[in-house]
Every structure is written in structure tokens, then in C-alpha cells.
Amino acid sequence: MAITVSVKWGKKKFDDVKVDPAGSSDAFRATLEGLTGVPAAKQKLLCKKGWPGILKAGAPLSATSLSEGAVVTLVGTASKLAAASEKVVFVEDLPRSALASAGAALPPGLANGHNNICYMNATLQCIRAVPELCQAAREAAAGDLPPGAAAGVASALGHLFEEMAHKTEHDDVFPAGFLAAVRAAHPVFAEVAPNGIPRQQDSDEFQNALLGDLATALVKAPAAGPAPLAPPLRGSGRSANVVDSLLGLELDTTMTCDEAPDAEPPVRRTDTQLKLVCNIQGGGGSSTKVNFLSEGLRLAMEGSTEKRSEVLGRDALWTRKSRISRLPPYLCVQFMRFYWQAHTDAAPGAPAGSKFKIKRSVAFPANGLDMFDFCAPDLQKALTAARDKHAREEESRRAARDAAGASADGPAAKRAKEAELPSSSSSSSAAAAAAAAAAAASSADADDESALEAAVSASAEGSSSGTSSSSSSSPAAPEEGVALPSPYAMPAEFEGIYELFAVVSHAGPDAESGHYTGWVRQGKPGSGSDDWVNFDDETVSSCKTEHVLGLKGSGSDTGDIAYVVFYRAVK
Template sequence: MNSSNADSVTVSIKWGKKIYENISIDKNVAISELQSKIYELTSVPIARQKLMSKAWKGILKEDSQRNQFSGLQNGSTLMLMGSAEVVTKPKEETIFLEDLTSKNIAELGVVYPAGLKNLGNTCFMNATMQCLRPVKEFREALEQHSSSMSQDLEQNVTIATQRLYKELESSLESLTPSIFVSVLRQAYPQFAQQMPRGQGYMQQDSEEFLSTLLSTLSRTLVRPVGLSSIAPAKNVIQALFGLELNETLTCLESDMEPKIEKKEDALKLVCNITIKTNLVAEGIRIGLAGVIEKHSDVLGRNAQWKKEIRVNRLPKYLCVQFMRFFWKLTPDSQDHTGVKCKMLRPITFPQVLDAYEFCSDELQATLRVAREKNAEKILNEFRESDEKGAEEEKNAVEDMDMEDVAALEAAKSMSLGLKPSGIGLPVDFQVRANSQITQLIFNHALGRETMNCLLF
């Protein structure tokens, strides 16, 4: 007999009043594979599965070791707890857009946004212009801007931007942004640099282009079009994308040195990327704190200062720059000048970025009011989910015989490692208490000023 046959056993799975017989299980498979197989048989989601057997202690958990199956023998019975998903057939068949022909799409009136053709390493510009395009207030401010081409290069860039977006809105085909590129290169020659030996225009940095464009438009778009007011901002760009930052410098080498505090405006937050950065919030956190070298008047020399930056005003649209390029020193090279390198590490970013931790105490106090209301909504959803799960388990237990109910309670006790809190109390009483305390801590973590009183 080979080893594969020796490691395979045939068991029965009892689920309520149903029994699935002659189920083949490989003792060496992962827990998740067994759970997937049970899901195919019963439609009980993996998250709801509670699997018990004399072959292991308590309820089989997802993080259990594979050798938990070693006690299984031919003819063993596994007891499954959990309610199955109720799958209802859709009233109408779902048809996906990608399955439609171009004729069907045209009949539905679906319009894809027009693209911009690459004029030779202009992808940095195309991507940035498409990124700004969904900002409705930005486009409205451009539409209402009245001027004409002149000797004023900044006004020319503004008009070229206005016309480019108008063309994009009225076209279904990709456009060639020749005029915009020409005006941009005339106003800012750094974007007209060419490669040696006539190999075309050089690649440019999209962040540098964005900063240059927004800086230009901040001096030309000053009317509050599409906005009730731009105060305290001085222009539309600052009102839509601007942050107010509080910077605090603390000398680490002398307590006599007073703190230095200043406020400054910015149009972005920077996500610094290191070999340990995985999330966009981690990268932003790195950029908002650090240690710098600065002159100390008290010490009369350069000293180490701790720098902390907090956001005092959030924008309606937050720009985050991924700082992927850095300067690497090359002391062993002939010129010792170093080289420009790119960090290719993938960074995960959420659909919703919570900027609360980056804000000043004053701004956090303002945000806390709405966050409290949202926390209550989340907790109510948790409670409804818990009540639904408890009701499903109760219904499943009602279909079990007394022997199976006793086995379930014993398995719970062994799996949770708990003793009953008192006579007549369920073994998971402490877990429910801990669950409520966790919700309380969750409230507190979101900044709740008042703590809920829990009565058991």
C-alpha cells in the first residue's frame, strides 16, 4: 500500500439531520481545503463552520495544525454546525458591460471618456490631466476663466488647459494634445528637454508637472467658481487641494532651547517608501515625523531636532505623492556624485484613507463629532450581525438531538479554554463580555469622550 492511500480515510459528516457518507479526506491537507470541500457539499460558509470530532480537541479552527487529522480513521463521524447560505436566483440575468458588443454599448448610450495620445514621453502629462479631470469644481473654475492667448505665459497655460478639457468633454475619440504640450514647453522649458543624438524628448516626472501646473493655476484661478467661498484660501487651487500644516521642532540636545512652531501651506502629503513600507498610511506617517540637524542658539552649534508635522486643515481633494525616487550615494565611483534610483516596492492603499491620525489636536476635536455618530452606526451593525448569527445557531441547535448538543457545549469549552463563570451560565459568557468590552475600546479609540456603562 502506498503512502497516499495510507493517509486517506473515508468518513461521514453529520450536519443536523443530514448525513453525508463515504467522504474521502486526506490527512495531510490543509484545514482550508477540508472547509472548502464541506462548503461544496453543504453550502455552509467557511466562517460559519464549526466542525467537531473525537479525533481532535474541541472545535476545529482555521489555524489548527495539520496533524489534528492524524486521529481520523475509516468510519469516523464529523459533526458540522452552521447554517447554509440561501442562494436565490436573480429575477433577471446579469449582463456585464465587457460582454456587450460595441453596437450594444452604443445603443445603451454608454460613453467612455476620451483619452490622450502620447506625443513621445508625454505619459506623465496625460496621466496627470486625466487624474485631475474628475474634479468637478476644478473644471468649472477653468470653464469660467475668461482670457485669451497673449504674452503672459501663465495665462496661456491656463487657457490651453481650459481648451484641452473642453475638447475632451466633446469628443469620443482619443485626442492629440499638441497645442497644450506646445504651450507648456514654451512656458516651462524643463519639459522640453531632449535626449542626446536626437532620440526625442526626455521622460519627465508627473509630480513635478502636477506641482508646476497647480502652482500656475493658483495664480490665475482666483474666483470661487463652483464653491460657496474659498476662504481662508486665496485661490481655487488652494481651496480644493490645499492643506494647512503645523510644524513643530523640538531640540533633542537641550531642554533650554524653545520649541519652534510654524504653519505652512501644502498641496499634497508625501508617502515615503522604504524597504519596510507596505501601506500608504505608513509612508505618510514617515514623512510627518523625523529627526533633522539644525543650528541651536543655546548650544551655539548644530544639534539634533525632532520634527513633527500635523494637518490643521484638510482639503476636499487630497493628493498623495508616492516618493519612489531617491538619491543613492556612490562613494566608490569616479565622480562620487551618486545615482538616481527608483523604489519599486508595491504599496497597498485603501479605498477610503482615514487621515484622522495625521491631524492636529484642534482638527481632531472637530472631526470627532462626526466620527462618534459613525461609530454608533458601526456598533449597531455589529450588534445586528451578532444577533443574526446567534439566532442562526439557535435554530441549528434546535434540530440537534441532546447528545449532539452536549458535544457542542463540551467542544466550545475545550476550544475557548474557559470555565463556566457560574452555575447555569453558558461557557461563552465571558467571551460575550469581552466582545462588548472590545466595542467599548473601539468607541474610545475613535475619540469618544464618554464611556458606555456595561451591565451584565
Template sequence: MTVIPLAVRHAGKKYDLEVDLDQTGEVLKFQLYSLTGVDPERQKVLVKGGQLKDETVLNTLGLKPNQTLMMLGTAGELPKEPVAKMTFVEDLTDRELAQATKTPIGLVNLGNTCYLNSSLQCLRTMPELEEDLSTLPPSGSSGGTLFGGSQPSDLAKRLRDLYRDMKNQTSALQPLVFLNTLRMVYPQFAEQGEHGRYKQQDAEEAFTQILSALNQSLTAAHPTSPSFVDSYMSGEFATTMTCAETDAEPPITGTEKFAKLACHITGETNFLSDGLQKSLEETIEKHSDVLGRDAAFTLKKRITRLPKYLVVHFMRFYWRRDTQKKSKILRKVQFPFELDVTDLCEDELKTKLVGVRDKVRDLRKAREEKVRAAKRARTVLTDTTSSSTAGEEASVATPVSSELDAEIARLEKEVEQAVDEELKRDKTANSTGLYELVGVISHSGKSADSGHYQFWSKQEPVEGEEGGSGALVVGATKQKEEPKWWRFNDDKVTVVEQTKIETMMGGGESDSALILLYRSVGF
């Protein structure tokens, strides 16, 4: 890896930055985006030979240390303190409110903070977290302060305040207060480079540390009940450790909590399920009482509790001693929009889940058939020119619809009866073994400490629309159409097709999934 200092002039200002010549033009543009606020798609970076292309490797351009490049593009300066006061929901007209609530708001990049923005947007995908945060004491009621002595409880309160403002404001927010608190609670996020600028950080580390702080704070605030993290996001393993060198060593069994599943990526990993299976079995070295020395042990894990929200971490970064950086594994690994984890479960839990899972799939097929029947009926009525004929066709379609309604009602009852009583009582657990993908944190670039992070969120059915409901129901009419997704590129929020998410399976330096957020399938 070769890193050199460069300068870039844009809109009369000069920006200094360090560039890894092994990276591509796309990565450099994202660095410039963090500095200037100009979207990479709108940047024109002038280099020898013309305009810099996204796929161009920088070491082919003959760049010299301290060389100055020119960039053209619509200026978007780094954020300043807002000059206008916040606009709150109660101050909006009906028309303004409708427009404001149509698109979720983004978070302003405060200089290499895309890792934080993507993590915060991902956590906000889970509405139960906001509910739990709202129960915390008011800000300032603990010993921590914003500019000294900050504690995890302060971070949780800052997040509560940030989400409240995101709900009430109509334009992109600057998470400055939360960022300052994060850097005081976890100083690694305050690391600066040679030129005094804050460094890019690993989004997975930020996501994990924030969750840890939230869990501490919410547990302390309500010690008699499990926190959101413990109940909605935590699963449990049954563990068995056996000695690989002698059968005389008795197995060691135990339990272990987990807040995420890891997908290990090797040369044989092609699918998410492959990596998850590998993560549940590993070889470790420990002392054997029978052999009287250190020996190889095999640790096997099986899931005994599935949470409502399942976080999957692609282990795409590894530490390279020669570059002293966390480099990226570019291998393509396919992941599903619906994840079945029953094969990862301990036998007793698997038995409870499989019957429900199969009946849920039968229920989905029946609901899908009802959608198709309704579409066929509408087509017949539309094509019919005679009202009498239309009435005849409608009367023919009615028995079919009634039969499907009866079938669906029967299957819904069977699904409800098939759910294990213990799982019914645990409202924050997954009782089907099925998950749907609702969020993705992606990374583009070669290393965790460079490049760009974004968050992608599946759009929810709208209450009142055909197939829409407060909770997502598999097989509902709305879900038969290809879902749309929100793209959170810092302060810019746009709509993309689901086919864009399919491209994030890796295989290059462009956007690849780093964290997958799955939610338990409803019925």
C-alpha cells in the first residue's frame, strides 16, 4: 500500500487529504464527498488525460506527493451551525406534513462520519428501541455532562434526543451532540490523522459499541426487566466442547448469549448459510486434564433462542500486518431476502420451529393465490363490456374467493395452534425460524478505515393501502410487488429498486453488505 498526501481545489477552497494509490477513483470521490459535501456522482475530478473515472486505479495516474488536483461540481460545504430554527411537525400545514413524512430524513456527514450515520439509521429501523429509549430519565439527571465525564447513559440519552428530533424535523440533521458524546465515551472514534482531521472508522465497531452502551443504560434504568437489546436482539447458544485428541476427556457443555451472528468468509464460502455454519464450529486450544497438556478442542454451538431482530456480520475485514490496516475480503457471498435459520438451531428448538415454518409457508401460498385470483377477477371485469356479463363473471369469481378465504382462515388458525406455548409467552422471540431482510449497512472501498458506508432500508407497507398493515405479514398483497428500498447516503435519502440490494454480495470494491438486519417473519 502506498499512501501520499494530495491537495484538491474546489470552489475556491483547498482541501488536503491522504490517498491510498491502490484504491480506485470511486473511493477518492467518496473521500472528497466527506470533505466537500459534493455527491460523487456530481464530481468531476480533473487529472492528467482528462476526467477521473470511478474504475481507474490511482497508481496508474502518476500522482506525486502534494500534487494539487482540481474538482468541479455543485458545492455542498461541510455543515455549519443551522441559521434557521427547527421546523416541528405541529408547525406544518397538512400539505407540508404529507410531503415531509413521505421520505425519512438523513444525517449530515460531519467529516468522515458516514460510518456513524449508517449505524444510527440502522438502529432506527427497530421502533421498539425508540420506545425503550423514551423511558430513560431526562438528560442531565446523571453525573455525566456533554463536555466532560460522559458515560454510556449519556450516549443513550443523546440517541433518544436525536431520534426525537429526526421524527419532528423535516430536513437532514447534524448528529453533532451524539458524535461528541460518542468520542468521549469511546475515544477510539476521536482518532485523528496527520492533518488533524478525524479518521474514518469501522461501521461495525460503531454499531457494536453503541449497542453495548444502550444495553448498559437501559438495563441500569430498568434493572427488573430485560432491556431492548437483551430481549429483541439477543439470542442464546448451547455450547459443547470436546477434545479432538482423546475420547477420554468428558465433553464440556454450557450456554452463551450472542448479539449477532458472524459470517466467516473463506475461499469456499459462496452463500451466507455457508459462513454461518462455519461460525458455529471452531477449533481452539486449551488444557486437557486427561492428557496433562494443551490440546485441540472442537467448540460447537447451536441456537436455543432466536431474537426478533437478527444481526448478521459479514467478516469482510482482516488485519494486514504489512499495511497496518483492516483490509477487505472481496469474495462474492450471496445472501437471501428471506433467511431460514432452523438448521442452525439445537434439536429441541428446531422441532418446535419446523412445523410452524412449514405452515407459515402454506399460509403464504394461500394468500398469494388470493392475490392472483383478485387480479384475475379485476381483469375480467375490466375487459367485460356488458354489465350483465360482468355480473355473471363476478358471481363465478365469488365462490373461488370464498373458498380461499376459508382456506386462509383455517391455515391462520393452524399456525397459531402450532406455535409452542413457551415461544408464545416470549413476545420478543422468533417463533417461526424465518427472517426477512429489512436493513443493510454497506461498504465501498478496500479497507474498513477508508471508503464509504451507507445504509439501505426496506420500505414498509403503508397503513390503509392494499396489503398494508402495521406489522409486515408474509404473503400480503403489498409484498407481491417488488419492494422498494430507502438509500441513506448520509443526508441524501433516495428510493432504489430491490435489484440494487442484490448487487451488494461482494466481488469488488463497490458497495458490498457488511451488516444485515433481519426481522422475524410475522403471520
């Protein structure tokens, strides 16, 4: 029965390559020759978990440990161009529905239609950038959902996302069905002003309502996504669902009485939520100045409050400290920019107060958001285990690179003939194995990345063959009982590092006025792409990371300021 493996060749990677583990390696080499153009006789194949050293020509694969999902490194130079496996289709011949997915056109915007729904449009563009959530909604819309308002919202969202999947920036998409479902489920979003125009709403309040509905309705993992779903959030009262699996956080909170720390026992609880809050303090008279996202997160997770002390028999000052015990694959953060202020001279029938805006500039990173310091000790242990393992692997790469450089003298042909990788019983050192692999790679005239990959693989083989080495890449398992991040849709061996991929911004003096826009990063997750798309209702335009980072705020009522930011786990 055939299995699928991934093949790395220089800077290219071929996924889902079929191979018969009971067949001959020659058949596998023939397949690779068709993919890459590297002649079978000149291929050098390495697989750290499949076989020691370089796979010998004609060796039966049944004698190896090649398994499903293994990564095979190919070293060699193509002597001919690989035959095209698919018919070449030119961009101008693509149907409009395929242009966006091919990157030849920008994705579609969402029309406002004088409904004051920019808050909804901006949020939906960001939610659509979470592929697992988008796919789950589309699949739910095509299947059977139980009756209820939440299911109606989820179904309407799935139909909307399905329509948008076949449109581009040149098409007008008006979310009429979804808007009707939301207003039926949440009448607050159907309110109109005295002039008859629909009221502007807070995008964060809309997001909370939407995610609550989706958490109720989307209880099955999408067919194309990872499975099973993450366990239910502790104390949430909800069963396992897609929303909690993707965005759910658990925080361990401890409250200590400052006035009776020895007599009053600490109060501990677990909080569950779908976002973190970045508190903002600044301006005249404030002792705390928040200039960066990390400072605002810490301010929200640590603080003081008044609470009754049973020991003292009165209200006392307590210190609160929260730490994350479960990290999600997608992290949402809301900047606390709006605050409520009552109107002391409000006329009868007029609003009792308004939400005013804090315009202070707060910077946030596009890459490398490190959540380690905000995690509970048990979760930090799990993240540390992954970080230590990756540090050892990096040390192994460095040693291999040094070994490859040291063996660079001498004719390439001679190095190729003399190179011989050790077997699993060899007592050669890891550095010697790395040098031999580097020499073999050089003889194949492969590019630097292929040679380095070979050296790293050989170094790992050598260090596991009876010779102790401080640069061993064997994983360090977390201690028993150590908490792990949510396993659903998480990168393997997650270190707690996130990258920015979507932003909802707001321009205007308060939450009930102004304008919301969405910003979504393009490119593969973890690639560090500098390309973004700005969604201003139906107007769609390209922009760069520098424009998005400029949303940190400048104190202006007219400029866009980040209100809700979305990060995804990458490392």
C-alpha cells in the first residue's frame, strides 16, 4: 500500500509524493527523476528517520523505516528539465473565479449599501482570513444545521464566504442574507438613528456576537482541516467547537489580599475567553504610559482591585495576576480604546452617555510576538522544551556548516569518490559525518541549501550512532503533567511565537461614529510576507507592512487606528 512523503530538493519541496514502502528504491528514484530532472544514478537520498546515511541504489525500501509523512532530502543536479505535470494555463485565460486564488487579482470587498455596516465588513474580512473557520462555515452551510438563530447566522456566513470564494475585487458582494440573519438573531444591530439611518455599531461587540453564534453552531472540524477539535475550554459550559479550538484562551488567575496576605487565603480561578485585552493608559495625570502592545497586555493581566476580605470583615485591596494556561493557534487582541462617559445634562430620550476614544499611540509587532512571559509556569515548561530542542538543532546546523566549510578543499570528484557516510553502528563523530555528507553533496554540484541539508541530516545520524554530542537534535519531552498549547491547528513543537495577519482599524472620535476598515496579510503563514490588502468596504487596495504598523495611532480623529488585531501561531 502506497504512502505519501515530502521531498526536499534545494529550495523546492514536493509534498504528497507517492511511494511503495514494499518496493524498490529504484522505482522511487524514477519518480523523483520525473519530478526534478535529477538522473536516478546521480541522486543521493537522505532521510533522518528512514535510513542511516545515503540510501544505496537498488536497496529495497522494505528494509528501511520509511513511513507516512517522512521527509526525504534529495541532493543532485538536474540534467534535464522536468516534464510539466499539469497543463500550462495563462492568467488571461483563467476564469474570474480563479483569479483571486491564483494571486492574479485581489479578493473581493463587501458593499456597504448605505447600511452603516463598515464595522461588520471589516470584521468579516479578518475572520475570513482564518482558513479553518472559513471552511467550517462553508461546510456547515452546505450540510444540516440544527434550527436556531445561531445556526442561521452560521449558515448565512458560510453562504457568504462561498460566494466570496468565486469573486474578485472587480465584483460587488453585498452581504444581504448574512445581514438579515444577524439582525434577526441580534436586534441591536438593526437599530436606526432618529434620521432613519442604521446606527453605527462597535466592531468588537459585533465580533463577540458572531463568534458566540459560531461557537454554538460549528461543532464539527472541517473535513480538510486538522481533527479532532481541541477539548472544551474549562468552565466555559460549551462543548468542543471550532471557534474555541481556534481562538480559545484559558487564564489562571490568582488574587491575593494585600492587607492580610498571611491570614487571607488566595482566591484562584480559571477564566476562559476568545481574546486578550490591551489596556491603554496615558495622557495628563496618568502614572502609567503604555507605548507597546506587550505593556498593555501586562497591564490588563496584572492589577489591583477592591474586594471583600472575610478575614478583615470589610473591603480590602487585592492584587490580581493572570497567566495563560492554554494558548490558541489564533490570538485576538482588542485595544481598549473606547470608554463610557455619562452625559450629565442629557435631554429626555437622548442617550445617557457615549463611548469616547483613547487615541494614544500604541505600537504592535508584525512578526515575532512572543507570548512566553504571559504564560503560566506549566505552559512555559512545554514552550521551553520546544525552544531547547530548536536551539540544539540550530547548533547542529552551525556545526554542520563549519564542517562543510572545513572540507571544501580538494577536487569535487575526489570528494565524491572518497565520501562514505557511517552506518548506524559506526563510532565516527557527528562532525566527521557532517563533513562526509557535505563532500558528497558538493560532488553532486547541488546548491548550498541542499548541501547544508545533507550535512545536517548526517550530523544527526552520526550523533545518534553511539557518540554523545551536545548538538543532538533529539526532542526533549515535557515533564509529566505539563500543560500544552491547544493541539488543534498548532505548529509542531510550538515555541509561543505569533505573527500579525489581520487588523480591524477605526477612524473617528468614538465607537458610534467614524469608519472601520479591515487589513489582511497575503502570502503563506510564517513567510514574513510584506504584502497586505486593505478592505474599505467595497474598495480593495494593496499595501505594505509599514502602512499596517502605522495604525498604532497618532492622536488624530481622522486617522485609522488599530482596534482589534489578529495573530497566528508560526513558531
